[in-house]
Amino acid sequence: MQLRFDTAGLKDIATSSLVIFCPEAPVERVSSLKELDRILDGGIGKVYASGEFEGKPGQTAVVHTLTRMPAERVILAGLGEKKKIDHETYRRSAGVLSRLTAVRKSATVAFYFDADASAEIAQAVVEGFILGQYRFTQFKSSDNNNESTGSLLLCTGAKTGINKLTRGAERGLIIAEGVVLARDLSGTPANVLTPRKFASQATALAKMHGFACTVLDEKQIKAERMNCLLGVANGSTEPPRFLVLKYAGTTEGKPIVLVGKGITFDAGGISLKPGLDMHHMRSDMTGAGCVLAAIVTAARLGLKRNVVGLLPLAENLPSGTALKPGDVLTSRKGKTVEIINTDAEGRLILIDALDYANEFDPQAVIDIATLTGGAMYITGYAAALLMGNNDKLKASIREASDATGERVWPMPIWDDYRDWMKSPVADLKNSGGKPATSCTAAAFLEVGGVGDWPWAHIDIASVDLEESGKPYIPKGYTAFGMRLLVELLSQWKKV
Ligand code: BES
Ligand code: MN
Ligand code: ZN
Secondary structure: OEEEEEOOOHHHOOOOEEEEEEEOOOHHHOHHHHHHHHHOOOHHHHHHHOOOOOOOOOOEEEEEOOOOOOOOEEEEEEEEOHHHOOHHHHHHHHHHHHOOHHHHOOOEEEEEEOOOOOHHHHHHHHHHHHHHOOOOOOOOOOOOOOOOOOEEEEEEOOHHHHHHHHHHHHHHHHHHHHHHHHHHHHHOOOOOOOHHHHHHHHHHHHHHHOOEEEEEOHHHHHHOOOHHHHHHHOOOOOOOEEEEEEEEOOOOOOOEEEEEOEEEEEOOOOOOOOOOOHHHHHHOOHHHHHHHHHHHHHHHHOOOOEEEEEEEEEEEOOOOOOOOOOOEEEOOOOOEEEOOOOOOOHHHHHHHHHHHHHHHOOOEEEEEEOOOHHHHHHHOOOOEEEEEOOHHHHHHHHHHHHHHOOOEEEOOOOHHHHHHOOOOOOOEEOOOOOOOHHHHHHHHHHHHOOOOOOEEEEEOOOOOEEOOOEOOEOOEEOOOOHHHHHHHHHOOOOO
């Protein structure tokens, strides 16, 4: 997607579609609408009078200009009540309009902003538009539904406003491309995106964007004593990989470490999952995809941060060599773990990765994982779960959540949960049963892998797959968390 900028006035913008964002207010009270109404001989007033458009959130109206102005058509996009409008409102509105047939068929879509439009509004609009048009087409040999907009033109009459728009829109483009990368990784089938393939893609991206990527193979993983990662990988003929990504945007301060769950396919292992919907377990590497994409994005934005990404990658399959319930593994930290359920594999690979974070003397560690199906019974599809050992870090993540619209909700790690994860035969067991699985999983991570540093855990199992389609999240894998991580890194506050 190409971005262009212009200071042309409303009546001079040459484009296939010209978008005006409209609060829920009478035409006379919105200056750009008032001007348009004059140019179009009362055409805007008519649309409002007919009741077909009132500026409600998600509402759109297409008005053909019949050569009264250079723009072929005007698209009104509703924002709702003025006092409730925030950046998420713009992101959603842009997402909805991005899928209108008239917009998809437009070579150029122009957005007209008032003089007071901020960089953040431009960013939200570009994000919402690009993410709204996202489709996963890599495996379609023919695609007859492939229209998408070629370029976006951002306009504001005021010369001073154009710098803000440029800054925000360019940032929005880079961030949206990060989400597209992460969504593509989630959607790629497991026979294509194996741990080795993930590693080679990460290596190529690191080279392209100027950060370091080290790939540990199974021998090196063994030398690092990551026996839980090896145990999970044992059921598959595909060998595991462990990636260490390093982006040094500054030489100052200890690194922020991001850990992402990278199960490229989760069949459950010997504790086999039911067949229905098992194909979706190709995206059990979304955490790893989000971390990789967030580091690519941090590098592209030139963030002045020191970031390390740790990605344990493996397949969880049943076979004659697979992990069995009752087996005991010794983790990198030296904790013994009794395997109760081989489908609780994410926490196993994560405790080895979390312990490896000690090698970097981190200022904070954040892990992100499609960890527990139970997350869906807590917040539905409306939020990811947030847990951890540091209130300041959790507060920063809540702030990033508010800014991005990627909602997270806090859950506790009480001693009860730590107790439930004790095993009669080993230090820990990997499943505490049905009650509070998201919390007991977090307790397991804390006891099994977390060191003496601020740590937060984001469980994205509830939000990884969008089944009905939202304004800027079409049906499919969401890559939820990618924008949240980038925002957290951008606005980083010392913990
Ligand atoms: N990858 C799954 C969690 C998951 C389920 C993510 C559905 C997205 C949608 C994870 O590895 C898993 O199987 N968790 C088990 C843990 C249980 C056996 C303790 C679960 O949540 O059922
Ligand atoms: Mn599982
Ligand atoms: Zn899993």
